[in-house]
Amino acid sequence: MSVIFRKNLEKFITLNDQNFDEVLQYFDHKTIKKKQNLMEEGDYCSEIYFVEQGCLRMFFIKENGLEQTTEFAIEQWWMTDNFSFERRLPTTFYIQAVEPTTVLSINNDKREALFKIHPIMEQYFRMVYQRSYAASQRRIRYLYEFTREELYFHFEGQYPEFVQRIPQYMLASFLGFTPEYLSEIRSKRRS
Amino acid sequence: MSVIFRKNLEKFITLNDQNFDEVLQYFDHKTIKKKQNLMEEGDYCSEIYFVEQGCLRMFFIKENGLEQTTEFAIEQWWMTDNFSFERRLPTTFYIQAVEPTTVLSINNDKREALFKIHPIMEQYFRMVYQRSYAASQRRIRYLYEFTREELYFHFEGQYPEFVQRIPQYMLASFLGFTPEYLSEIRSKRRS
DNA sequence: CGGGCCTTTGACTGGTTTCAACTTCTGTGG
DNA sequence: CCACAGAAGTTGAAACCAGTCAAAGGCCCG
Numbered sequence: 001m002s003v004i005f006r007k008n009l010e011k012f013i014t015l016n017d018q019n020f021d022e023v024l025q026y027f028d029h030k031t032i033k034k035k036q037n038l039m040e041e042g043d044y045c046s047e048i049y050f051v052e053q054g055c056l057r058m059f060f061i062k063e064n065g066l067e068q069t070t071e072f073a074i075e076q077w078w079m080t081d082n083f084s085f086e087r088r089l090p091t092t093f094y095i096q097a098v099e100p101t102t103v104l105s106i107n108n109d110k111r112e113a114l115f116k117i118h119p120i121m122e123q124y125f126r127m128v129y130q131r132s133y134a135a136s137q138r139r140i141r142y143l144y145e146f147t148r149e150e151l152y153f154h155f156e157g158q159y160p161e162f163v164q165r166i167p168q169y170m171l172a173s174f175l176g177f178t179p180e181y182l183s184e185i186r187s188k189r190r191s
Numbered sequence: 192m193s194v195i196f197r198k199n200l201e202k203f204i205t206l207n208d209q210n211f212d213e214v215l216q217y218f219d220h221k222t223i224k225k226k227q228n229l230m231e232e233g234d235y236c237s238e239i240y241f242v243e244q245g246c247l248r249m250f251f252i253k254e255n256g257l258e259q260t261t262e263f264a265i266e267q268w269w270m271t272d273n274f275s276f277e278r279r280l281p282t283t284f285y286i287q288a289v290e291p292t293t294v295l296s297i298n299n300d301k302r303e304a305l306f307k308i309h310p311i312m313e314q315y316f317r318m319v320y321q322r323s324y325a326a327s328q329r330r331i332r333y334l335y336e337f338t339r340e341e342l343y344f345h346f347e348g349q350y351p352e353f354v355q356r357i358p359q360y361m362l363a364s365f366l367g368f369t370p371e372y373l374s375e376i377r378s379k380r381r382s
Numbered sequence: 383c384g385g386g387c388c389t390t391t392g393a394c395t396g397g398t399t400t401c402a403a404c405t406t407c408t409g410t411g412g
Numbered sequence: 413c414c415a416c417a418g419a420a421g422t423t424g425a426a427a428c429c430a431g432t433c434a435a436a437g438g439c440c441c442g
Contacts, residue, residue: 082325129320134273136327374390
């Protein structure tokens, strides 16, 4: 099963049916309801998550008590607090389902074991991280290059369907401004 | 040679003398003067760079003509425009030496060849990218969490020696504000 | 020793936040 | 299936963080 995971693997590497089945054995399936947390502040973030269906968001709690969203993950995206995962330290983030969501998960130790038996998975993750890092680099550039208003129009241009999919206050948070200001931006364009 | 590269490799993997020599053959040495560019806007960013000695910065030119610094790399850091490198597209960044600098470089094709002969290097780069991505994730969090003033104090606390090493206007640019504002922050603390 | 680059200072400006009040949407229980 | 309460979105006024501009001072390197 997990057609979508296989599809994602095949973007980077080739695996025959038997090898895919073997690889899949290392992963667990999890189903979470909307608003349910997959990970909370203080947890050891021992796993990484691959979204099969649905949408996750990562956020932390700011000084003033507000939730600051830093990432979204939809189908075929990996998500975790990499710092906590790698250093085996407690996380300061939450991972929450924006919609009913199913994920594949694997912990650090199991993944190391997987790498030993299927070295091609090392290549797969090297490529996944290379892309993720590249995306992250680009995002940092946008944060420097664009005003908040431009960030919104740029994001809307790149992911129009996703903008429809999530509540505005989450999008505002992700783009680094307030829901009130997003309202203002949207009303400006209407006129 | 290249004691420092070997030192870095050994943080992640083990290689005997012979294998290290073989690996090193795939890399080129480059020496660049202060203010010289290793890469310019429009270039195909075909290589990745490992800093042996010195300091690089990556920047792009904003609409208003100003240089916006997005990254620094000192000894033992890798630097490249990953997006351009991976997709084989022209870059929109510059990479420039802040000090006289020596780097190791390798292009995409050579690196693929290296992975074939020394699969352990695939593991090395998987780990390097995992860390880089984690660092990038943390940096994005800081950009959301801190005011510009807090960003400065936080950075100064984490890298006090590096703050001394580079001109203030570059640091201000990297932290996302103007040299004037950095002056203001610094004068506030003096009083 | 001089010129240009870097840093500092101050006045003014504006993009974005904060706060509060109001309206609209949504989902859950009766 | 409707009612209603809480959540999400809108609007406007006041405040503030940080940018812009201009001018002066300091310092490095040729």
